[in-house]
Amino acid sequence: MNLAPEALIYELSSPGRQGAALPVCDVPATPVPAGLARIELGLPEVDELSVVRHFTRLSQKNYSIDTHFYPLGSCTMKYNPKVNEVAAGLHGWRDTHPLVGEDFSQGAIELIWKLQEALREIGGFKAVSLQPAAGAHGELAGVFMIRAWHLSRGDSGRTKILIPDSAHGTNPASCTMAGLTALTIPSDAEGGVDMAALKAALDKSVAGIMITNPNTLGLFDRNIEEIARLVHEAGGLVYGDGANMNALTGIFKPGEAGIDVMHFNLHKTFSTPHGGGGPGAGMVGCSAELADFLPGPVAVMRGSKYGLATPAKTIGRMKSFYGNFGVLVRAYTYVRMLGASGMRRLAENAVLNANYLKVLVEKAYKVKYPRRCMHEFVAMGDIAEGVHTLDVAKRLIDYGFHPPTIYFPLIVPEALMIEPTETEDKDTLDGFAEVLLKIAEEARTNAQLLHDAPTTTPVGRLDEVGAARNPVLCYRG
Amino acid sequence: MNIDKNARYRTSHEYARKEGAEVVAGISDHAQDSLGDIVFVELPELGKSFKQGEAFGVVESVKAASDLYMPMSGKITAVNGDLQGDPSLVNKDCYGKGWMIRFSPTNAGEWDGLMDAAAYEKEAGKE
Numbered sequence A: 001m002n003l004a005p006e007a008l009i010y011e012l013s014s015p016g017r018q019g020a021a022l023p024v025c026d027v028p029a030t031p032v033p034a035g036l037a038r039i040e041l042g043l044p045e046v047d048e049l050s051v052v053r054h055f056t057r058l059s060q061k062n063y064s065i066d067t068h069f070y071p072l073g074s075c076t077m078k079y080n081p082k083v084n085e086v087a088a089g090l091h092g093w094r095d096t097h098p099l100v101g102e103d104f105s106q107g108a109i110e111l112i113w114k115l116q117e118a119l120r121e122i123g124g125f126k127a128v129s130l131q132p133a134a135g136a137h138g139e140l141a142g143v144f145m146i147r148a149w150h151l152s153r154g155d156s157g158r159t160k161i162l163i164p165d166s167a168h169g170t171n172p173a174s175c176t177m178a179g180l181t182a183l184t185i186p187s188d189a190e191g192g193v194d195m196a197a198l199k200a201a202l203d204k205s206v207a208g209i210m211i212t213n214p215n216t217l218g219l220f221d222r223n224i225e226e227i228a229r230l231v232h233e234a235g236g237l238v239y240g241d242g243a244n245m246n247a248l249t250g251i252f253k254p255g256e257a258g259i260d261v262m263h264f265n266l267h268k269t270f271s272t273p274h275g276g277g278g279p280g281a282g283m284v285g286c287s288a289e290l291a292d293f294l295p296g297p298v299a300v301m302r303g304s305k306y307g308l309a310t311p312a313k314t315i316g317r318m319k320s321f322y323g324n325f326g327v328l329v330r331a332y333t334y335v336r337m338l339g340a341s342g343m344r345r346l347a348e349n350a351v352l353n354a355n356y357l358k359v360l361v362e363k364a365y366k367v368k369y370p371r372r373c374m375h376e377f378v379a380m381g382d383i384a385e386g387v388h389t390l391d392v393a394k395r396l397i398d399y400g401f402h403p404p405t406i407y408f409p410l411i412v413p414e415a416l417m418i419e420p421t422e423t424e425d426k427d428t429l430d431g432f433a434e435v436l437l438k439i440a441e442e443a444r445t446n447a448q449l450l451h452d453a454p455t456t457t458p459v460g461r462l463d464e465v466g467a468a469r470n471p472v473l474c475y476r477g
Numbered sequence B: 001m002n003i004d005k006n007a008r009y010r011t012s013h014e015y016a017r018k019e020g021a022e023v024v025a026g027i028s029d030h031a032q033d034s035l036g037d038i039v040f041v042e043l044p045e046l047g048k049s050f051k052q053g054e055a056f057g058v059v060e061s062v063k064a065a066s067d068l069y070m071p072m073s074g075k076i077t078a079v080n081g082d083l084q085g086d087p088s089l090v091n092k093d094c095y096g097k098g099w100m101i102r103f104s105p106t107n108a109g110e111w112d113g114l115m116d117a118a119a120y121e122k123e124a125g126k127e
Helices: A048-060 A082-088 A106-123 A135-152 A170-177 A195-201 A224-233 A288-293 A325-361 A389-398 A426-445 A448-452 A464-469 B029-035 B108-113 B117-125
Strands: A127-129 A160-164 A181-185 A206-212 A237-242 A261-264 A284-286 A298-302 A305-309 A377-380 A415-418 B014-019 B022-027 B038-042 B055-061 B065-069 B074-079 B101-105
Touching: A082 A325, A106 A127, A106 A261, A106 A284, A106 A298, A106 A305, A106 A325, A127 A288, A127 A298, A135 A170, A135 A206, A135 A237, A135 A261, A135 A284, A135 A288, A160 A170, A170 A181, A170 A206, A181 A195, A195 A224, A206 A224, A224 A237, A284 A288, A325 A377, A325 A415, A325 A426, A389 A415, A389 A426, A389 A448, A426 A448, A464 B038, B022 B029, B101 B108
Parallel strands: A160 A181, A160 A206, A206 A237, A237 A261
Antiparallel strands: A127 A284, A261 A284, A298 A305, A377 A415, B014 B022, B022 B101, B038 B055, B055 B065, B074 B101
C-alpha cells in the first residue's frame, strides 16, 4: 500500500494551472448580469497530470476484496466474479435507453423476467419485484406491502411490528418510515427469538414480525415455522430480512417456511459489488396473497413476448424505471454461472468456512453463543484487562486485514462479528486466524501495541469521539 | 460498577430516583460504560406523557444508538439541557450531572415493580 499521506486536491492548487482547454466560443457571448458573477469560487486549479496522479495515489490506498480478505460480518464481502462485469458491459445491456419501447428492449425485459423466475425458485416465493435498490429499500417495500394488505382488508388497527433485539438497525428504521411502530422482542438463551415474549406481544395491534434467519448472531432460528404459525394465527404477517441468504441458497426456501414477504440483497448473496456504497439491489419476493401489492413495474410474459406490468394493488414505484438494471445483469450472470447445484455449494461453503474459522478463533476469543453457526459468528474482543474490541480491530489493520464488524449485534458486549464468506480458501482463513491469535497474545504481553494501532497506515488512530461530538463538515471551516 | 443505592432500575439499564413527588431518571453506570463515549442525547419535550416502557429519547455513542425507556409512566417536568452541549456528563456522572429527565409519575405503584440496587447489581453482573 502507498503509505505517504495524500494532500487534498485543494492543497495541490496553484493559481493559473488548468487541465482543460476550452474551445473558442462560436456563439455571441451573453455576459452574466453584474452582481451575480463570482470570481473567487475556491475551486482547485490543477493540471491534468497532477489530477491523474492524485486520484491514482488515492486509489492505491484503497482496501478492496480484489486485494485483501474482508471479513466484515453481516456484509458478505465476497468475491465478485469478473464475468459479471463482462456481461454488464455488453453493448445491448449497457446502452439501451430505459425509455425504448418494449418491442425494442425484449432482451432486457427477458433478463428481468428470468432473474425474477430464478429468485422466485431460490426463495420459494410466488412472485418477485426487482424494483428496490438496496436491502433497506426492500424492507421498506415489504413493510408498505404488509400495511397495504391489512388496510385492504379493512383492518386499520394493526400499527405494530415485532422486531427481535438481534435485528439489523434498518428493520426498526424501515418500520418507522412506513408509519408503523417497532416493538422489540428479546432473544432467548440460545440466541433465537424468546417464544414466551413473542406470544405475550401478539395481539390485534400487531401487523407482523420482521425476522432475520439466520440472525445477526449467525444462528439459525429453529423455531422459524412455529414463529410464523403464531404470528399468522394472531392475524399478522411475517417479513424475512434476507441479508444472510448466502447461508441458505439451494437448501432452505423461506417462502415455504411461512415467510410472507422478504428481500434478498443481490449485492451480497448474488455477488454484485457493494463495497463503495452500491449501487445495490434489494429485490422483494412474496406469497400469492401479497403478489398484487408488489412494487412495479415487474416483467411478465405475454404469449411469446415479454412485457412490463404494474401489479393490481401495487404500493407504487420504489425506483425510477426498472430497478438498478446493471446490477440485475450481474446477479443474473452469477445465478447462471453457478446453476442450481452451485447455489447449494455456495451456502455449504459459507457455513463450512465460518465454522472452520470459528473453531480456530475460539482458542483465544469467547463466542457468546457457541453452538454451530451458519455463515458468520460473533466473538468478543475483550481478551485482556483494558483491551477492547476496538483495539483488536485496529491492530488487525496493521497486519493487513480489514477488521470485522464491531459492536454489533448490540446484544453481545464487545462484539466482533466475523463473516469469512464462501469465496475464501483455507490458507486465507488459517492466516487470518493466526493473526487473531497473535493479537490475543500481544494483548496479554504488550497491550500498548493494540492501543497504538494502527501504525502502518497513512493516518493512525482517529479521534472518533471528537469527530462525533464536534464534526467539522466543511474544508476550511 | 457504581450503583446509586437510592435508585431503582429497569432491565434495560435506566435508573429512577424519587426526589420529592417527582422522579429523576437517566442511565446506569453499567450502561454508560458499555456504551462508551456518549456523543449525543435526544430528550423529550416538556409536558409530554409516556407510559412505562415507552421510548422517551435516544442515547448515541460511537458504538451504538439506543432508545431510552421510561422506568415508570409519567409526565415530563424537566430535561437536562446541559447534555446538549456536553453529552460526556453521562459518562462522567450518570447519577448526578448526567441525569436525563424529571417526571411526575402517573402510576406510583410501578415503583415497586422496579429492581432495587442489589437486584440490579446482580442482573447487570450477568452480562
